[in-house]
Amino acid sequence: xxxxxxxxxxxxxxxxxxxxxxxxxxxxxxxxxxxxxxxxxxxxxxxxxxxxxxxxxxxxxxxxxxxxxxxxxxxxxxxxxxxxxxxxxxxxxxxxxxxxxxxxxxxxxxxxxxxxxxxxxxxxxxxxxxxxxxxxxxxxxxxxxxxxxxxxxxxxxxxxxxxxxxxxxxxxxxxxxxxxxxxxxxxxxxxxxxxxxxxxxxxxxxxxxxxxxxxxxxxxxxxxxxxxxxxxxxxxxxxxxxxxxxxxxxxxxxxxxxxxxxxxxxxxxxxxxxxxxxxxxxxxxxxxxxxxxxxxxxxxxxxxxxxxxxxxxxxxxxxxxxxxxxxxxxxxxxxxxxxxxxxxxxxxxxxxxxxxxxxxxxxxxxxxxxxxxxxxxxxxxxxxxxxxxxxxxxxxxxxxxxxxxxxxxxxxxxxx
Numbered sequence: 150x151x152x153x154x155x156x157x158x159x160x161x162x163x164x165x166x167x168x169x170x171x172x173x174x175x176x177x178x179x180x181x182x183x184x185x186x187x188x189x190x191x192x193x194x195x196x197x198x199x200x201x202x203x204x205x206x207x208x209x210x211x212x213x214x215x216x217x218x219x220x221x222x223x224x225x226x227x228x229x230x231x232x233x234x235x236x237x238x239x240x241x242x243x244x245x246x247x248x249x250x251x252x253x254x255x256x257x258x259x260x261x262x263x264x265x266x267x268x269x270x271x272x273x274x275x276x277x278x279x280x281x282x283x284x285x286x287x288x289x290x291x292x293x294x295x296x297x298x299x300x301x302x303x304x305x306x307x308x309x310x311x312x313x314x315x316x317x318x319x320x321x322x323x324x325x326x327x328x329x330x331x332x333x334x335x336x337x338x339x340x341x342x343x344x345x346x347x348x349x350x351x352x353x354x355x356x357x358x359x360x361x362x363x364x365x366x367x368x369x370x371x372x373x374x375x376x377x378x379x380x381x382x383x384x385x386x387x388x389x390x391x392x393x394x395x396x397x398x399x400x401x402x403x404x405x406x407x408x409x410x411x412x413x414x415x416x417x418x419x420x421x422x423x424x425x426x427x428x429x430x431x432x433x434x435x436x437x438x439x440x441x442x443x444x445x446x447x448x449x450x451x452x453x454x455x456x457x458x459x460x461x462x463x464x465x466x467x468x469x470x471x472x473x474x475x476x477x478x479x480x481x482x483x484x485x486x487x488x489x490x491x492x493x494x495x496x497x498x499x500x501x502x503x504x505x506x507x508x509x510x511x512x513x514x515x516x517x518x519x520x521x522x523x524x525x526x527x528x529x530x531x532x533x534x535x536x537x538x539x540x541x542x543x544x545x546x547x548x549x550x551x552x553x554x555x556x557x558x559x560x561x562x563x564x565x
Contacts, residue, residue: 157287162279162337169333170272171295173232176326178303179310180239183319184258192251201506203255205499207262208269212496215266216357219488222271225341229334231268235261236327243317270491277480277487279341289476290423293469297419301412358489361482367539371431371475372493374535376501378438378471381524383505384445384513385411385464388524391510392517397454407458411465418469427477431539434474439532441467442525449521 157163188196211218222228238261246254276292277285310318362369389407393399444467447460479490513520 157291165333165336167291169330172326173330174295174299175303176323178299179307179319180323182307183316187316196251199255200258203259204262205503208266208495208499211266212492218267219492222267223274225334225338228268228271229331231264232327232331235264236324239320240324243320270488270495273491274484274488285480286477289480290473293473294419297415358493361486367431370535370538371434372497374435374438374531376497377531378528379498379501380505381528383509384521384524387510388513388517388520395517407461410462414462414465415468418466422469422473430478432536435532435535435539437467437470439529442528442532445521445525449518
């Protein structure tokens with residue numbers, strides 16, 4: 150029977166990192182709302198796009214070329230330093246914006262993007278080491294839950310804050326969450342240390358990710374489907390309000406209600422995954438993307454507003470199945486390999502997501518229903534092909550090699 154999250158949260162180290170990340174991710178929602186709104190007010194919609202690019206490009210660059218930088222940050226102490234820097238920069242951003250204008254703001258956002266691109270995969274590589282291998286699926290679901298809660302609570306809390314204080318307070322609140330995360334990471338650094346062999350492994354083989362992808366066809370399939378899915382994720386993200394206005398004359402209030410319902414459904418999906426038996430990878434992962442594609446088709450073909458709301462909510466339920474399936478599989482690898490695979494995953498998601506935001510809004514502007522149907526067909530086909538490819542592959546152990554030193558490897562195996 151899967152371990153319940155409440156059991157994991159009784160462990161001090163897990164509780165510390167979970168609470169710190171919940172606050173930090175919620176603070177990130179504050180930051181996103183504040184920086185985008187102020188960018189729109191001060192410089193217009195083009196600057197909003199530049200902010201998104203400045204924050205995303207570092208993830209692509211670090212994922213492609215930053216293995217040495219990542220390898221130096223695979224410790225809780227190093228990550229505490231990263232979060233401390235993020236706290237200072239976030240608090241200083243309004244001052245930099247006032248003094249240097251939009252160029253100064255974009256520079257700070259880009260630096261924050263670099264720090265985030267280092268922090269996210271490094272933390273993802275470390276967190277599974279806090280529990281035994283059998284408890285990692287439950288822990289991955291628990292960490293996914295932080296983002297699901299923040300997606301609902303973040304905008305709501307930000308709305309309450311700005312009702313009584315200026316927008317700049319949101320930057321201070323986000324900086325405070327980084328400071329709390331810094332303290333939690335320092336406490337974990339005292340109780341948890343990586344072995345020297347793992348630290349060396351993280352930096353000793355620059356082409357480790359390339360080798361892993363050659364050896365693991367299931368990962369190649371998963372990342373390929375992930376790229377298609379994240380690219381088309383701009384449909385529910387940006388295309389849905391266009392469709393609501395174009396086809397039903399609905400306004401922002403209804404869109405906000407749909408997003409809230411989708412967020413609640415994602416919480417339900419997360420808890421459902423926590424109780425589900427482990428599935429064959431990448432079959433479940435790809436089938437979930439295929440289901441998401443079918444739901445996009447259903448939105449495009451919907452003849453009533455109520456049906457659009459129901460189907461959009463169902464997409465929220467599917468999203469945790471996708472994210473948890475992949476994170477659980479990656480958590481089964483050794484820390485060095487886990488670090489590289491997470492960096493590749495962020496590279497895929499940011500590259501595909503940025504491309505989707507650049508292409509899809511203009512492509513569906515005149516005919517959003519057709520855009521949803523065509524995009525859904527592409528995603529359903531990609532997910533189905535990936536699932537069939539995964540199901541047809543011979544069941545075998547996943548070979549995991551940790552590089553102890555140059556020219557020497559130690560191999561372990563793990564059931565896929």
